[in-house]
Amino acid sequence: MQNLIKNFVNDESGATAIEYGLIAALIAVAMIAGATALGESINDKFADVSAEMDKVKDTKGKKIKGGD
Secondary structure, three states: OHHHHHHHHHOOHHHHHHHHHHHHHHHHHHHHHHHHHHHHHHHHHHHHHHHHHHHOEOOOOOEOOOOO
16 A cells, blocks of 8 residues: 555656646647737738739729739
C-alpha cells in the first residue's frame, strides 16, 4: 500500500499531459488570431479592388464588361 501511494505521489505523467494541452491551446489561439487578421486583410483588399473596378466606366456610363 505504501508503494502505491509513493508511486502516485511521484507520478508526473498527468502534469505532462496538462502541459501538452496548454501548448496545443496556445497554438490554436495563435492560429485563430492569424486567420482572423489575414481574413480581414484579404477582405479589405477585395473591397479596394471592387471600388476601383466601380470607378472604371465607358463613355456611356455603363460598367465595362471585359477588358482591353
